[in-house]
């Protein structure tokens with residue numbers, strides 16, 4: 001077993017080398033390896049297929065430069081296509097509101113509460129903002145306490161109401177509180193929910209309609225597998241969110257879900273989470289992510305070796 | 307049900323009277339398996355086995371094929387004994403719950419406590435996640451909700467010391483089952499993995515046999531990274547069983563087939579919701595069936 005795409009490609013490309021020209025016949029095996037590697041990196045099965053079709057078109061359509069071997073050209077095409085698919089460089093947040101409202105959404109345990117804290121910390125320290133965190137998860141045991149602990153860690157106020165069971169009302173009151181107390185960003189944490197949970201999807205939709213966020217973010221665990229497309233799409237159908245946050249990238253997951261999500265909803269990937277601490281937030285870089293999905297940067301060195 | 311029967315129909319039509327399954331059908335099967343996170347290697351293994359069987363027992367009908375498919379997939383899943391070791395010498399029965407961040411460890415503990423309590427066993431919870439914000443409060447709420455005692459210290463204290471206290475209290479009070487919650491940790495963080503080994507070792511100072519079980523919790527929507535999780539947690543703590551959570555969603559949790567096959571660790575429980583009763587004993591057939599239903 002190979003353990004990353006570069007090795008796989010390297011091997012499959014032996015077939016190509018020596019041919020001097022990329023043809024329908026000699027490219028097939030390479031593309032199969034690319035597809036398998038993408039699927040192993042958790043890229044959605046169908047998307048990996050479409051992707052390799054695109055790569056094939058590009059490969060067949062191009063004349064092989066004399067200086068490049070067909071194999072190296074293939075690697076470059078794969079990497080460029082992947083980077084392009086994931087979008088341009090990091091897009092910022094819309095902070096034009098008075099106050100700006102940011103709504104978190106996502107499955108259970110994806111990292112919404114932690115990211116809410118990280119984002120508040122980021123906006124406070126790097127953008128000189130005065131954020132207010134809002135405890136909009138009324139279900140999970142100790143969710144409100146958790147946000148309060150996070151708020152204390154970063155010295156940001158947390159708005160909560162343990163008696164109120166309706167997150168729409170909590171959000172409205174929090175915004176009023178922000179307006180009269182000089183907060184310029186309101187970050188609303190919400191309960192984790194499954195995309196097929198109609199009651200809870202209706203709830204977040206109603207928060208969304210009421211507060212009209214400047215930014216609605218979909219927070220997703222980078223270790224997610226094939227189901228990422230379903231969830232990303234279902235949340236987008238309800239919320240038409242503005243950006244995606246990929247968490248837990250401090251692990252060793254390839255993070256192929258990033259490609260799946262981008263392909264299916266075409267929304268920018270904005271931030272990544274790289275740890276449990278409040279500082280562990282980074283802006284998203286498509287090219288770095290492409291390297292990671294392809295095997296942690298080895299492909300680049302493969303191209304450079306050419 | 308519709309997808310399931312049409313897929314199986316297609317499959318059987320394509321092999322009826324043939325000694326070889328045609329490529330289009332295998333492609334379909336591949337898609338079903340891969341889309342359930344079964345992974346490339348395990349999928350190839352399953353398809354090879356189906357091909358072998360079809361070549362051997364020619365002229366298969368729908369029913370046989372249906373059966374073979376299930377059998378082959380189920381055979382990769384390790385056998386599972388659905389009971390606690392009832393050896394009285396080994397009391398209390400200590401279950402240490404481990405896993406990466408946010409998979410559902412604490413919730414699963416709340417559910418397990420409910421399950422054991424309903425079986426008439428006494429239970430104590432140990433709040434050995436002293437790191438994540440409000441982790442102790444979360445377990446405390448579960449302890450009240452399901453009415454079982456909890457042993458806890460303040461945030462930031464040594465998790466091994468909490469585990470030690472919990473087991474000691476269980477011995478003193480003659481409690482049947484001890485459930486130890488641990489902080490979520492990514493398996494590539496060496497220090498945190500060593501901490502688990504230490505928790506285990508410290509509990510053994512109180513009772514030699516502890517922990518009777520190390521339960522690795524996997525999020526059912528996790529992709530191929532779950533393999534690495536199983537590998538690293540097994541290396542650090544000798545995982546003895548798995549729980550797959552969040553199967554009430556659209557994810558199929560197929561990655562556990564390969565994991566179970568490779569590490570011979572049985573899936574013992576599945577989580578199907580956030581309530582105390584949303585835990586089921588794992589049933590191979592039901593699990594396998596879910597791949598072919600949409």
Ligand SMILES: Nc1nc2c(ncn2[C@@H]2O[C@H](COP(=O)(O)OP(=O)(O)OP(=O)(O)O)[C@@H](O)[C@H]2O)c(=O)[nH]1
Pocket residue numbers: 106107108109110111112113114115137140143190191192193247248249250251272273274275276280407408438490492
């Ligand atoms: N290693 C790592 N852990 C993270 C990251 N982001 C969040 N976590 C952890 O993941 C777990 C779940 O995070 P939460 O912020 O509670 O997730 P949530 O989406 O709010 O969960 P629910 O409210 O239950 O739906 C916690 O243990 C966090 O510390 C990250 O980027 N890296």
Ligand SMILES: Nc1nc2c(ncn2[C@@H]2O[C@H](COP(=O)(O)OP(=O)(O)OP(=O)(O)O)[C@@H](O)[C@H]2O)c(=O)[nH]1
Pocket residue numbers: 108109140192194405406407408409410411412413414435438441488489490491551552553554555576577578579580584
């Ligand atoms: N839908 C669903 N949600 C679940 C299930 N199990 C757990 N959850 C939810 O997943 C989220 C995380 O669960 P926790 O029990 O806090 O996870 P954990 O592994 O203890 O998390 P950390 O301690 O932060 O690593 C919570 O919102 C739970 O309610 C399940 O089977 N189905």
Ligand SMILES: [Mg+2]
Pocket residue numbers: 112113114137140143189190191192
């Ligand atoms: Mg939360």
Ligand SMILES: [Mg+2]
Pocket residue numbers: 411412413435441487488489490
């Ligand atoms: Mg926990």
